[in-house]
Amino acid sequence: MLNNPYVVVDLETTGLDPSQDTILEMAALRFEEGRLVQQFSTLVNPRKPIPPHIQRLTGIKEDMVSEAPFLEEVLPNFLSLLQGATVIAHNAPFDMAFLAKASGSLWEGPILDTLELSRILFPWFPSHKLHVLARHFNIDLAEQHRALSDAKATAQLLEILWKETLKLNPTLLKRFKELVPSRLTLWFATALSAHPPSSFAEVAASGEIKFPEREEKVPEEEGAFSPEAIVELLKPGGVLAQALPGYEYRPQQEQVLRVISQALEESKHALVEAGTGTGKSLAYLLPAIFWACKKGCRVAIATHTISLQEQLWYKDIPLLQRSLPFPFRAALLKGRSNYICRRRLLEWEESLPSHDTPERIFTLRIWRWLAFTLTGDWSEFKTLPEEEGWKSLLSSDNETCLGSHCPFHTAGCFVTAARRRAEEADIFIINHSLLLSDLRWGNQVLPPFSYLIVDEAHHLEDTATEHLAISLSQSTLHYFFHRLQAKPRLLGYLPNLSSLAEKLPPPNQAFFLSQVEKSLLALAKAEEATDSFFAALKSLWEASEKNNRQDFALRLAGKVKELPAWELVLETAGVLEETWERLRDELEKLVPLLEDMGATLQAREAERMAAALKFYLNSLQQILDSDEDKEVAWMERGPNGWFTLYSAPLEVGPWLMDMLFQTKECIVFTSATLQVNKSFSFFCRRTGLELLPGERVITCSVEAPFDYSTQAKLLIATDLPNPSHLSDEEYAKATAKAILDISRAAGGRTLVLCNSHRFLRAIYESLSSLSPTEVLLGQGIDGHRFQLIEEFCRYPQAILLGTGTFWEGIDLPGDLLRCLIIPRLPFPSPNVPVLAARLESLAEQGQDPFMNLSLPLAIIRFRQGFGRLIRRSTDRGAVVILDCRLTSKRYGSYFLASLPEVNFTSNPVKDILSQLKFWFSF
Known part of the structure; x- marks a missing residue:
């Protein structure tokens, strides 16, 4: 060539x-x-x-x-x-x-x-x-x-x-x-x-993913668990000091380890707040591994973010497998949709168009990857933006999984293999999403375990709300009907059944084809009724929009249900339910016919799709019939104009109490931000831990091992307008010059944490017009998270605008981050349906919604953002708050009290610029 x-x-x-x-x-x-x-x-x-x-x-x-x-x-x-x-x-x-x-x-x-x-x-x-x-x-x-x-x-x-x-x-x-x-x-x-060469399988390709392999081990004696022995591993000269270059002994890490060991030994739940730099990952991994191996049980570790999950899997666990005096087995387990389905890949390939298309390149990449992957985990595969939709068509899911009837079930199914590894492991890593999904659906995925560590636990309430929520999307139904009926570039299940009739004698053939035709007719009516229902939802959205402007969501409550358009929604929903029931009946009638023909796979697929239709029907009924005293129902409109319906519980605490807290011997909840106003009561109240007897819960709070008085400067601007009085665009224009001047005074490498994508885009436009020469990087504008961080590290004069995940989980040590700017205090948007309903519920109970919910949530977010600045004992930098409410409002003191001991001053912006130049001059 x-x-x-x-x-x-x-x-x-x-x-x-x-x-x-x-x-x-x-x-x-x-x-x-x-x-x-x-x-x-x-x-x-x-x-x-x-x-x-x-x-x-x-x-x-x-x-x-x-x-x-x-x-x-x-x-x-x-x-x-x-x-x-x-x-x-x-x-x-x-x-x-x-x-x-x-x-x-x-x-x-x-x-x-x-x-x-x-x-x-x-x-x-x-x-x-x-x-x-x-x-x-x-x-x-x-x-x-x-x-x-x-x-x-x-x-x-x-x-x-x-x-x-x-x-x-x-x-x-x-x-x-x-x-x-x-x-x-x-x-x-x-x-x-x-x-x-024919020895392709033996070729070691650069970038191949290596996972810890199971090692044989000698069972430890019952009762041999010793916190003192574990602590010795952390001491100067211990095995970790020998394995980690530049290792520093931290008494805070030992304190966390001892509390977690106590919780395991006493079968108690523990709340552990450990500041940045305490080394909490190793502080809980060590006792978890020792406990699992000594006691012959499993310990699950659940994280919220992918970055922490990957840190544990690719960094911390291999380190401990090399360092500990005995072998242990670890596994990583994710939700079903994170794995590719081999059967769906074969179906996909059969449906590829014959001419040159991007789908064919995507398929080539998949086959190449499958020659190397041990897990089938999509996180190993670099998906291009245009491939995301195709990836979802190849992912494993409950709706189309054939279980034991799948030809790849016993050999080649990545979901089955992942579960098997988790069953054999001493500790296994999951995320909050999988933990809560498995609890909701009756423990169908995870192996039995009685000991659990929940890291990044400040997300627990939100994740529980998300997984207790019921949703039904227009796009989901579109793809469901798409799969049943022949469409371009995708196999149609029902039309393809006709080819099976060729093997039947004439009488049976006619009867089978008749049933397929009935199913197709039922499908057409179901699609028509579904289109009418979502057209009614669109009318409801537009009718409500005339009275009340909504950005992205509409609660299905109060005056919305008094609109005439709501009656049309209920009317079309009734027709929809009838047509879905009819389609489900026709699909179920196909099952015995297919089994008699020996078409077992097709029979199982008919069962699955009938069950999926029943699930969609139940979801719709629960959303439309939701009890406003216990649930919040709403609808959202996507960028493509399609709608999604939701229903979520107002409170998740009682459910977590029944399904999680009372079913485990020991749960450790840990995070850098669990407390509000030096108390765990907010977390306990929101998650339901307060329902447990007090003696079953132990607490521990450990400050970060940094000297913030010499490493950090907190500066608060006093001469900028109150952001609550301005729109996003107005406040962006009011603060853009200050942000630019502050970044220059700090010498660049400035991270600006925004409350919303809308404000981020507004401040991006304002900064662009002020300084076309500045290196400006915006989340969702100039690339994804990792691209932006790479670019940010490359240019010393860069300003990075981030929201969402940038408030936590990013690590920019040393001179990579000099200045952190928070333009406004991170109060959650009251327009979010679940939060709005919870605020109303608190008010109805005679409680102050702001002090009991909005303010604590903002303080936790604020602390997470502040924690981005100092990541090492040698770091030095400044945090600048542009929100005047931090000093002009009484609640500002709560924000300041939540921070570690840091020197702060409040001055006009011009004085802040002088202070920054002086701070960074030595």
Whole structure:
């Protein structure tokens, strides 16, 4: 393949849009018989200013191109290099679009995209950007985002991709050749004809996921659990000090470990607040592992965020497996939808269109990944945005799972394998979502366990609310009906049953086809009734919108139920229920007919879909009939205009008490933010722990091992407007200049924590207009979380705007984060239906909704945000609060009292700027 002439090209441009932007630099390397025979490289005068962010990205300044040739002067020589060769580029569509605009015609010759090939061959890589691949494969990339340097790196990458392709198993290569779009046929066909080695399964690919393997161990004596022995592991000179470079003994960590050990030994529940830097993960892992191994039981560990789950699995547990004096078994278990279903993959492949489509590339990537994955966990697979919808069609789910009737059940089912590993483990890691889902559905997934550690426990109430909620979405029903009926690019279950009738004698054949036809007619009526129901919901939304503006949700309560449109909703719901019942009956009638024909898989699928329809029907009835004294019902409208109905309990405490707290011997709840006003009472009240006898709960609060008086400065602005009096857009304009000036005074590396995406976008626009030269990064605007953090770390003068997950779980130690700005106090939006209903409920009970719910929630969020600044004992930085209410309102003292001992001052912004410059001057 690489013996044929090819040219590696790379272009740097003034932007991303060929219709508006132009070429800034171009390079080409021509290879013949695998040898470099010609090199071309030049800067290009773009005849327009180079945007500041392009100058930062490429390092190409205005003065460098002022004397450079114009594009029309160099383009002919550049194009002459491409003649008679395959053009190769990293993200080829981008480069070829600019070349087409420059030359006035599309390139007619063959094109290969190393970005596309790397995504196929290494689908588990977290990024396929050229500089990331260069770093991974030790490719020399002298100057990132310079045309010649990038072209040379692409040429080296091409060699690596070719060698990797030659390693592929011939069977997999043959499948690739059949699936690939025509532009890649020659690449894989040539590799197949080259007789690749047959030992593909033995090839160790870079990036392969390695999971802890089960080791045989000698059972420990009953009652041998010793907290003192565990504490010795933490002491200076202990096994952890030997295993961890730079290890520091922390008495706070020992204190947490002892409390957790006490809870395990005394079969009590424990509330443990451990500040940032205490090392609480190891402080609960160690006693959990010792307890499980010494007592011969299982301990479950539940986290809320993926980042913490991955830290435990990929970092902490392997460390302990290497360090502890005895082996232990660990497992990671996630919800069903996190795993790929092999059966659905085969069905998907059978339905692929024959022509070149992105779905075929996606399928290639899946098969490549399956050759390596031990778990089938989607988190190992780098999904592109356009692939997310397809991924959901290949994920395991309850509706379509055939259980023991699936051909992959005993061998090849990743869900079954994950459960089996959890059953064999001493400790297993799950998330809050799986824990609560399993409790709700009668412990169908998790193996039995009596000991549980809940990290990030401040999320417990919200997660319980989410999983006790009932929902029914228009999109779910759309895909359900989609699956039953033939549609483009997806198998239709009912029409495909007709092919089974060919094997039946004429009388039986006619009867079977008649039943299939009845099911199809019932399906058509059910779809029609469903469309009418959601049309009625749309009318209700619009009728309510005329009276009360809603941003994203509409509560189905009070005056909404007095509107005439509500009567139409109930009327269409009645028709919908009748048609769904009819369709369910027809599907159930198919089951015995299919079983008699020996079509067991199809029979089980009919059962599953009938059961799913019953579930949807029950969900709809519960939502529409919800009791306003105990539940809150609402509807939301998505970006595509489709609706989702919800119902959630007003209180989750009694349910958690019955289903969780009373069923476990010991539960440890831990977080950096469990207390409000130095008390655990808010957490206990909201989660139902207060319903337990006091003697069953022990508490512990451990401060972070940092000296905030010397490491941090808290500055509060007093001369900015009250944000509660302004809209998001107005407050963004009022604070944008202060944010910019504060970041500059702090020397950059500034994180701005916003309350909402709407405010984030408003402040982003205001900052952009004030300073086009600033490195501004916005969540949901410039990339996803990990991309933004990577970019933020790259540019010292960056300002990062984040919301949601940026308030917790991000770690930017040292000089990576110098200044943290909180523009306004993080009070939850009262427009959120569940919160609004809970506030109303508290008011009806004679309690102050603000003091008993809104304020405590804001304080917990505030503490999480403050905790982003100091992550190590050597960190130093400043937190600036722009919300004047922190000092002008009485409740501001509660926020300040919730923080560790930190020096703070309140001044006008101009004085804050002087203080910041002085603070960072030494």
